[in-house]
Amino acid sequence: MRFIYKVCLFGLIATTIPLLFTQAKTKKNPLESSLRVFILKPELLAKTRQEISVNNPAIMPAAKSLRGAADKVVAGPLYSVVNKQFLPPSGDKHDYMSMGTYWWPNPLTPNGLPYVRRDGQANPEIKLLKNDKDLDNMIKGVENTALAYYFFGDEKYAEKAAQLLRTWFLEEDTRMNPNLNFGQAIPGVSHGRGIGIIDTHKFPSLIDDIGLLEESPNWSKADQQGLQDWFSEYLAWLQDNQNGREAAKEKNNHGTWYDVQAASIALFVNKNGVAKNILQAALKKRLATQINPDGRQPFELSRTLSYTYSVMNLNAFFALASLADNVGLDYWHYTTSDGRSIQQALDYLLPFARGEKVWEKEQIKSMESASVYPLLRQAAYEYPEANYGQLAEQLVDKKKMTSKSNLYWPPVQ
Numbered sequence: 001m002r003f004i005y006k007v008c009l010f011g012l013i014a015t016t017i018p019l020l021f022t023q024a025k026t027k028k029n030p031l032e033s034s035l036r037v038f039i040l041k042p043e044l045l046a047k048t049r050q051e052i053s054v055n056n057p058a059i060m061p062a063a064k065s066l067r068g069a070a071d072k073v074v075a076g077p078l079y080s081v082v083n084k085q086f087l088p089p090s091g092d093k094h095d096y097m098s099m100g101t102y103w104w105p106n107p108l109t110p111n112g113l114p115y116v117r118r119d120g121q122a123n124p125e126i127k128l129l130k131n132d133k134d135l136d137n138m139i140k141g142v143e144n145t146a147l148a149y150y151f152f153g154d155e156k157y158a159e160k161a162a163q164l165l166r167t168w169f170l171e172e173d174t175r176m177n178p179n180l181n182f183g184q185a186i187p188g189v190s191h192g193r194g195i196g197i198i199d200t201h202k203f204p205s206l207i208d209d210i211g212l213l214e215e216s217p218n219w220s221k222a223d224q225q226g227l228q229d230w231f232s233e234y235l236a237w238l239q240d241n242q243n244g245r246e247a248a249k250e251k252n253n254h255g256t257w258y259d260v261q262a263a264s265i266a267l268f269v270n271k272n273g274v275a276k277n278i279l280q281a282a283l284k285k286r287l288a289t290q291i292n293p294d295g296r297q298p299f300e301l302s303r304t305l306s307y308t309y310s311v312m313n314l315n316a317f318f319a320l321a322s323l324a325d326n327v328g329l330d331y332w333h334y335t336t337s338d339g340r341s342i343q344q345a346l347d348y349l350l351p352f353a354r355g356e357k358v359w360e361k362e363q364i365k366s367m368e369s370a371s372v373y374p375l376l377r378q379a380a381y382e383y384p385e386a387n388y389g390q391l392a393e394q395l396v397d398k399k400k401m402t403s404k405s406n407l408y409w410p411p412v413q
Contacts, residue, residue, distance in 0.1 A: 036211040038267045039204055039322040040408055044381070045212075048410045049151050058411045063151065065402035070148035073141040074160045078167040079134040080174035088182045089191045094175060097182035097192070098132040098199055099125065106188075113188030120304030120364045132199055138168050139202045146209035147407065149216060158216035162223060165210065170226045178233035180243060194246025194254075197238070201257040204264035204319060207231070228269050235265045252299035253309055256286055256316035263323045276327040283320055283331045291317075293339040295348025306361035310349060311371045317342045318375060321382070332382045343383060346375060353395060370397030374405035380412050 035042040051059045081096050088097040104123050105112030127133065142161045149157035167174045183196020210227060213219040238244040238261065247258040259282035266275035290313065291297055300309040321331040321342055335341040351357040353369040373395055380389035389412045392400070400406075 036214060036268075037208040038211075038264055038326050039319050040208050041381075044409060045150065045407075048407050051410055052151055056410075059406060061401040062403060062406040066144060066404065066407065067148055067152065070144040070157050070160075073144050073164075074156055076141065078163055078174075079138040079141075080167055081131055081134070081176040082174055083134060084130050085128070090181065092177065094177045095182055096131050096135070096176050096180055096199075097129065098184055098196060099123070099129055100184045100186045100193070100196075101126055103186050103189075115187045115189060135168075135199065136202070138164050139206050142206055142209045143404075146212040147404070150212040151407070155216065155218055158213055158218040161209070161213055162216070162218045165227065166223065169230050170223070175230075178230050179237045179241065181241070183243070192243060194243045195250060197243065197247040197258055197261070198254050200261060201316075203231075204260050204323075207264050207268045210268075231265045232269045235262065235269060235271075238262050238265070251289055252303075253313035253316055256282075256290065256313055256320070259286070260316050260319045260323065263320070267323065267326055272327060275323065276329070279320065279324045279327060279329055279331075283317075283324065283329075283334060284336070286317070286320075287334070287336055287340045287342070291340045291342070291345045293344070295344040295346070297345060301361050304362050304364045307349075307352065307359050307363045307367050307369075308365070308371075310345075311375075314342070314345050314349070314372075314375060317345065318378060322378075343379075343386075346372070346379060346388075350391065354391070355396075370395045370400060373397055373400050373403060374408075377403075377405040377409040381409055384412070 035045065037045070048059060052063045082093045084093065084097070087093055088095045100115070100117075101122050102117055102119050103115040104118055104121070106114060106116050141164050145157040145161040145164070148154065149161065169175055180192065180196050180200060182192035183199045184193045185191055185196070186193070210224075214224060238247075238258070244258075247254055248262075249255065250258065259278055263275045263278040263282070266272070266278060290299060297310045297313055300306060300313050303309045324331045332342065335344075349372055352359045352367075353372045355369065359367055373392055376388045376392035376395070379386070380392065393411075
């Protein structure tokens with residue numbers, strides 16, 4: 001209750017403490033259309049659907065797991081940004097708000113303000129805010145149901161995905177305002193920060209999931225236009241707001257994921273030229289500073305969860321390269337003059353993932369070495385001359401057979 005009281009008064013506190021910084025469409029077979037996905041590949045999704053139809057044993061564990069997860073979503077709740085116990089400083093419950101994950105009450109002050117940072121140690125108080133967790137649940141729900149609709153053709157999945165999307169983004173009483181003004185707030189320090197934009201780093205995958213719904217009669221032209229209008233406003237906010245400009249300047253995974261979001265959204269709202277400009281600048285700029293010639297990621301290695309963040313940032317680089325494919329740019333094989341490349345960063349992590357080397361940088365939580373499995377599945381297609389597919393199969397990971405990456409990038413024949 002102590003924290004709730006402080007959060008409820010957050011706006012007042014921050015003003016006294018200086019800041020430190022419809023019409024449904026006729027249903028068509030999704031396989032007969034060109035899906036509007038920008039990270040995933042339509043031809044591979046079509047291949048997976050075909051493999052599911054013939055019960056390919058390499059695909060079926062992941063397919064069955066997906067269907068079970070989608071059924072739970074269908075039976076589950078909807079999520080809204082307005083479901084929180086307090087108002088953000090704006091006084092508008094439609095504004096998203098979250099608290100900095102690694103910030104804790106100050107033990108040296110009577111009221112715990114200003115909060116202090118403990119990198120890598122999540123403050124359980126963040127669970128009381130709900131917006132970030134509800135956002136994550138909404139995105140996972142849409143992912144599971146949209147994929148299940150595409151692969152199994154059951155409209156109940158598209159219907160639920162549409163409900164989730166409308167509730168979070170479109171319906172007047174429950175929609176989120178297209179901004180992140182109050183993301184990653186710190187009690188006694190800041191209403192919201194640029195790095196709060198990491199909270200929406202899964203929007204690019206959500207955009208691909210929306211593309212899987214376009215042929216469903218449960219997803220109307222008005223729905224599609226409404227989402228594109230929302231994301232157009234959010235893209236403008238990302239590019240013009242101070243928080244967005246700050247996120248773009250970040251040198252670690254926060255900056256990389258900012259570029260992924262901005263480029264993906266630009267493609268979604270048909271601003272291909274904007275997307276190309278973002279991608280042309282991003283890969284060269286970020287490769288030159290974030291990946292060393294030997295593949296290390298120095299800004300991630302400085303964290304207390306150095307392996308976790310190295311994998312997370314590499315996922316962002318893979319996403320950037322996938323997005324670049326849409327505008328005719330090949331960054332899978334782009335190498336700087338001194339040898340920095342996406343592939344080099346993957347190769348650096350592999351000996352640790354395979355247990356051939358001991359990770360000596362700080363990692364204060366258990367190291368999920370096989371978290372590179374999805375990257376290897378995708379790399380098997382992008383670098384066919386290498387043996388990434390075989391390496392993926394050799395990783396010791398009980399969950400790899402049910403990983404969605406087997407559906408996104410089915411085993412290479």
